[in-house]
Amino acid sequence: MDVQILDSRGQPMASSYQGATSGFGNQLQDWNPTLQTADAALLPTLDMGNARADDLVKNHGYANGSIQLHVDNVVGSLFRLSYKPNWRTLGISEADARDMAIDVESAFREHAEDPVNCYFDAERKRTFTMMVREVVATHATFGEAMSAAEWITRSGSLYKTAIKMVSPKRVSNPHRVRDSRFLRGGVEQDIHSSAIAYHVINPNYGFGESISNLSYGEWKRIPRETSWGRQQFIHAFEPREDGQTRGANQFLSVMEQLFMVDKLQMTKLQNSVVNAMYAAVIESDLDSETAQQMILGSGEQSQKKLTDWLAFTGAYHQGANVKMNGAKIPHLFPGESLNLKTPGNADNGFASLESAILRYIAAGQGVSYEQLARDYSKVNYSSARASMMESWRYFMGRRKVIASRWASNCFALWLEEAFSRKILTMPKGAKYNFYERKAAWCNSEWIGSGRLAIDGLKEVKEAVLRIESGLSTYEKELAVMGEDYQEVFNQQVRETEERKRAGLPPPSWMQVTALNEQTESVETTGETA
Known part of the structure; x- marks a missing residue:
């Protein structure tokens, strides 16, 4: 029975959204989900x-x-x-x-x-x-x-x-x-x-x-x-x-697809195994009813007759060992024919169906199809990078909302104890104690894994250009690589001093920087003169 909602004048109320009606051809008529919290x-x-x-x-x-x-x-x-x-x-x-x-x-x-x-x-x-x-x-x-x-x-x-x-x-x-x-x-x-x-x-x-x-x-x-x-x-x-x-x-949103894709793969595997097991079958010209009457007959002796018949045909096939130049030639029982079976390896659209299901599952999981299926055979650099960047944005949201938030809560517990037991001391002159401004004392960021570089050279050049143009900082770019800029800078200072003491030349990038500074100095001196 069709239910209509009428307005104050008794006329059918028009809906602004087609998705809330019965749809084209009443396709949505039976779709009536419950609005729940x-x-x-x-x-x-x-x-x-x-x-x-x-x-x-x-x-x-x-x-x-x-x-x-x-x-x-x-x-x-x-x-x-x-x-x-x-x-x-x-x-x-x-x-x-x-x-x-x-x-x-x-x-x-x-x-x-x-x-x-x-x-x-x-x-x-x-x-x-x-x-x-x-x-x-x-x-x-x-x-x-x-x-x-x-x-x-x-x-x-x-x-x-x-x-x-x-x-x-x-x-x-x-x-x-x-x-x-x-x-x-x-x-x-x-x-x-x-x-x-x-x-x-x-x-x-x-x-x-x-x-x-x-x-x-x-x-x-x-x-x-x-x-x-x-x-x-x-x-x-x-x-x-x-x-x-x-x-x-x-x-929850892709559970049915994940469950069925496993069954689909197992069914396809079983089908391939069965097709590969049988190379040939022996067929008889007798129809089922005639063969049953000849073999089984009727009465209590039917089971014995079936056993005798199978034993007789088996002995016949085993004894018909005819060979020509080393190759065996089957001599079949009268009325039988040999039918060779070629193992079928037809895909029958299985790969396309599986790929479509995996794309659906990947979308529900927030990752790219290529990452989930470990299949990069059909993408170029641009499409692979776009896919990775979409996934990276999702992973960064998860890092901020879940991993970093949990880690910050644990760090706050540890820092509270460290300050309370005087293992660590607060700087002199602080206006507030730990409990008065807990968020300010515990403010922190967390550095996890770096972003995957598909073409390392291009991405390094991109990072350098962002820093040189003032659009980014070493801290941000090294965090994208999963590194702490302070640790990197301190390590560079130590390595530079060690290279000097060992009599080794500085890294090439330092030589280029020094050469550029000398050139600029000479040009400035010449202009002044």
């Missing part, structure tokens, strides 16, 4: 969606490759701290801020990137970079990443702050109670939908049992922060809508 759409099926995403990452090559792309491009091999205290707000000099930044960066790297003791990890399994890589991988899989702050005294560790990684699988409502206004998805909230505490389960399950199927365990309530503002639980995700409590994993 983010939590109403996500939370009832959160466990199943995350379980399917987890299964895809474990068993699907493209899904696992997508996670690895996120980790390698967002974080890389070292996640560097670039500490930048807001010295104007704090009332300290820029020189003092730079000196303090050097001390803070050195102390943080020494503790957080300790590859032997791993004191910054509560489990003592990961360095700080490894923890950030896990955060990005978890977020790419489940749409969110979680961790808790711990205070652990350990022999040999200068600091007591440690970070405990928390799997989103473990955050749920205590005793699996239904979601309510102030408790949704294991997150306790206030009237403004601001998180107050998180409920983490330590399930009592045996080997091989599933966390999501258990109703019993020990839930621990972890407050978001202490009364004085020290953060106790870190929840990193990017909300798409107001009031959203939990993150939605990226696989």
Whole structure:
């Protein structure tokens, strides 16, 4: 039955958007989705969606490759701290801020990137970079990443702050109670939908049992922060809508395609194997009914007759060993013919279909098709660079919103302890203490993996031109390469001094610079004369 909306005059109300009507030829008539909030759409099926995403990452090559792309491009091999205290707000000099930044960066790297003791990890399994890589991988899989702050005294560790990684699988409502206004998805909230505490389960399950199927365990309530503002639980995700409590994993929009492309590949592989197994078949002129009557007959002796018939024909084929010049010539049973089978290797559009599906999946994952499929055979430099730049923009957003935000929260916890216990001291003359201007004291940036260079020479020339024209700085360009400009400059100074002491000539770029300066000096002197 057609339903019409009438205006005040009883006339059908016209719609400004065709997408909200039944469409051309009533094609949209049966498409009537329900308008829901983010939590109403996500939370009832959160466990199943995350379980399917987890299964895809474990068993699907493209899904696992997508996670690895996120980790390698967002974080890389070292996640560097670039500490930048807001010295104007704090009332300290820029020189003092730079000196303090050097001390803070050195102390943080020494503790957080300790590859032997791993004191910054509560489990003592990961360095700080490894923890950030896990955060990005978890977020790419489940749409969110979680961790808790711990205070652990350990022999040999200068600091007591440690970070405990928390799997989103473990955050749920205590005793699996239904979601309510102030408790949704294991997150306790206030009237403004601001998180107050998180409920983490330590399930009592045996080997091989599933966390999501258990109703019993020990839930621990972890407050978001202490009364004085020290953060106790870190929840990193990017909300798409107001009031959203939990993150939605990226696989939800392409999960069906990822699941089916695996089945498509396996079916094609099985088909190819079966076609290659049989080189020839022996066909009989007898139709099915006649052959059945001849072989089986009727009565209780039918099974014995079938066995005798197969044994007889098998013995006949084995005994018909006729050869000519070493080549075997089959002598078939009367009424049989030999039909050679050529293994079919026809693509039947499989490659095009798979490529189209992978492009769809790549768009849903925020990466390029070439990166996801590892296929660069059909692109030139311009198209490959455009594709990489689109992906790089996406990865930089993920670095800023997820990786850097999580890392900044962990760094703030560490810096609070370092200042409170006088391991590090604030510059003299600061107008505010740590708690009065926490954001200014903890302001920092993070340097991850560098951008992939398709043509290194062209991209270096581009960076040089941007610097020379005043459109960029060494700090920005080296950050794009995944390097810290201060470390590079200091290393260049050390290397230059060492080359002088060893009697080696300076690098060619320094010679060119010196030659240009001499030429300019001579020209200026000549003009003056």
